[in-house]
Amino acid sequence: MTFPDILPALKAQMSRLRGRLIANQPLAELTWFRVGGPAQVLFMPEDEEDLSYFLAHLPPEIPATVIGLGSNLIVRDGGVPGAVIRLGRGFSDIAVDDGLRIRAGAAVPDVKVARAAQEAAIAGLSFLRGIPGGIGGALRMNGGAYGSETKDVLVAARGVDRSGRICSFANAEMQYTYRQCGVPEDVIFTQALFQGTPGDPVAIGAEMGKITESREATQPIRSRTGGSTFKNPPGRKAWQLIDAAGCRGLIAGAAQVSQLHCNFLINQGGASAADIETLGETVRSRVRETSGVDLEWEIKRIGVAQQD
Numbered sequence: 001m002t003f004p005d006i007l008p009a010l011k012a013q014m015s016r017l018r019g020r021l022i023a024n025q026p027l028a029e030l031t032w033f034r035v036g037g038p039a040q041v042l043f044m045p046e047d048e049e050d051l052s053y054f055l056a057h058l059p060p061e062i063p064a065t066v067i068g069l070g071s072n073l074i075v076r077d078g079g080v081p082g083a084v085i086r087l088g089r090g091f092s093d094i095a096v097d098d099g100l101r102i103r104a105g106a107a108v109p110d111v112k113v114a115r116a117a118q119e120a121a122i123a124g125l126s127f128l129r130g131i132p133g134g135i136g137g138a139l140r141m142n143g144g145a146y147g148s149e150t151k152d153v154l155v156a157a158r159g160v161d162r163s164g165r166i167c168s169f170a171n172a173e174m175q176y177t178y179r180q181c182g183v184p185e186d187v188i189f190t191q192a193l194f195q196g197t198p199g200d201p202v203a204i205g206a207e208m209g210k211i212t213e214s215r216e217a218t219q220p221i222r223s224r225t226g227g228s229t230f231k232n233p234p235g236r237k238a239w240q241l242i243d244a245a246g247c248r249g250l251i252a253g254a255a256q257v258s259q260l261h262c263n264f265l266i267n268q269g270g271a272s273a274a275d276i277e278t279l280g281e282t283v284r285s286r287v288r289e290t291s292g293v294d295l296e297w298e299i300k301r302i303g304v305a306q307q308d
């Protein structure tokens, strides 16, 4: 499946663009599930100003979708129409500010922020050790683990909206709830400022070691997966509802509900995005039948289904 090539038309309107634009770029390799079709165009901006220029000059009828490290994402088999934006090197700076604060670009992997905090004797950011995404994804998803969430440590974030305007958001303006951010969907985050507390690098290292061990034991972290598929409903655990509905190990095509952690779906090799999404929807309907609970997808699904 390929989309009509809009690259020449876009380039003609963006003479001062510095980042890379690629037509019909496959996205599967940019996601943990390793499934899905291409981006009509993939844009990798040089820096925040370049991103702002691109968005300001992108015709309003062309949709723009940002992806991070693809650890919470299903790209559908027909690909993603419009522009897909992926932040890279120009958004990878990380620095300790004011002793207990860390400023990180949106493309920095969460684990690097956890390590930088440890080196700077800043406690409170170790939970990022276990989340395999990048800072942009953590800001959008209010990523969290082991009792801490992004909202607990965020001072402020910066981003660019669909019109190209650079904006900043104090913590309260992010309107965070569980795995959700209230900032309009069109905003692409470019940077975060985190605040920790004084800590001891040895103790922080031990905490991070425990997180790694616990992950290895309880989650299929070496598989092609997207992490927790569904949000925990208030007062309930999604995995328990899925288990009670008899879905542990359930298969659709080459996708399977993990035997180890049944809120994880796995591409066993050769699954399509449709296999994974169908499996997820089957789990949702079985849970609805057995417990009356309507599970809500935590994993984001983007793009269109394969056209026959």
Ligand SMILES: Cc1cc2nc3c(=O)[nH]c(=O)nc-3n(C[C@H](O)[C@H](O)[C@H](O)COP(=O)(O)OP(=O)(O)OC[C@H]3O[C@@H](n4cnc5c(N)ncnc54)[C@H](O)[C@@H]3O)c2cc1C
Pocket: 032, 065, 066, 067, 068, 069, 070, 071, 072, 073, 087, 106, 130, 131, 132, 133, 134, 135, 136, 137, 138, 139, 140, 141, 142, 143, 144, 145, 187, 188, 189, 190, 219, 220, 221, 225, 226, 227, 228, 300
């Ligand atoms: C093995 C495994 C374990 C996991 N464990 C956890 C866990 O413990 N806790 C947890 O919270 N999550 C967990 N996840 C899910 C995932 O890692 C997080 O949701 C992560 O924050 C997603 O970041 P990402 O960069 O991969 O974003 P992506 O998956 O690429 O995108 C996710 C969403 O964020 C948006 N987004 C990405 N970058 C930006 C940006 N710069 N600006 C605006 N929006 C953006 C995307 O549009 C999309 O809507 C796990 C995933 C896996 C595979």
